[in-house]
Amino acid sequence: MTPGPFVPPTRFAVPGRISVSNRAAAVWQTATLTGIRRETPHAATFRFAVPGWAGHLPGQHLMLRLTAQDGYVAQRHYSIASAPDDSGHIELTLDHVEGGEVSGWFHTVARPGDEVEVRGPLSGFFAWPGDRPALLIGAGSGVVPLMSMVRHHRTRRLDVPLRLLVSARGPRELIYADEYGAETTPVFTRTAPEGVPVGRMSAAHVAPLLAGAPPGGWEAYVCGSNGFAEHASRLLVQAGQPVDRIRIERFG
Numbered sequence: 001m002t003p004g005p006f007v008p009p010t011r012f013a014v015p016g017r018i019s020v021s022n023r024a025a026a027v028w029q030t031a032t033l034t035g036i037r038r039e040t041p042h043a044a045t046f047r048f049a050v051p052g053w054a055g056h057l058p059g060q061h062l063m064l065r066l067t068a069q070d071g072y073v074a075q076r077h078y079s080i081a082s083a084p085d086d087s088g089h090i091e092l093t094l095d096h097v098e099g100g101e102v103s104g105w106f107h108t109v110a111r112p113g114d115e116v117e118v119r120g121p122l123s124g125f126f127a128w129p130g131d132r133p134a135l136l137i138g139a140g141s142g143v144v145p146l147m148s149m150v151r152h153h154r155t156r157r158l159d160v161p162l163r164l165l166v167s168a169r170g171p172r173e174l175i176y177a178d179e180y181g182a183e184t185t186p187v188f189t190r191t192a193p194e195g196v197p198v199g200r201m202s203a204a205h206v207a208p209l210l211a212g213a214p215p216g217g218w219e220a221y222v223c224g225s226n227g228f229a230e231h232a233s234r235l236l237v238q239a240g241q242p243v244d245r246i247r248i249e250r251f252g
Contacts, residue, residue, distance in 0.1 A: 062120030
């Protein structure tokens, strides 16, 4: 199916560093929407069949292109949520951004069977191949590329240490809430279950992970809004994380 008309443009996650790893990443491919899974009241996961997909590393993203019936084209960068072993398929988790032309189409118009174009995977800077201990810190939809890493860790049953700190306004806004295990610590900034403290991510969350770092230390991955990325990075540095071992992906 061909996407319908769009509403005014939006802003979404635009990585600071983009690199094409191989020729396949430069080719537009048809992706067919096969399923939609609700994650939170404002976020959903969209599953696509992409038979020619060359695979990706956890943390990489792609370029998505929509073409309207009148020829208007919209392109956005989106992090890949699925693990690399999900052959022939990829998943994207999108917030419904107010006034967002692409996210708005996905959340209000898109149905299984619709086709879009994708190109990737892109960027090796934020990728985690699973070869070193990883400390993941994300907020809101910034958890999307980090979940690809968590899923990869589980699917491959990797022994390398991995920890995830994820911040959300409350339990209802926590994307992938049903998937988290012992590797994950949620931080709630506005509402929380009874007995769970409410507040911004702090040194009390980060410092113990640095103090108990595995041999060789962590490779830290931070993803979220500009403000959150700066805040989380500052906490890491204050706790002793080397600056050159902090990888950041930010949006907004």
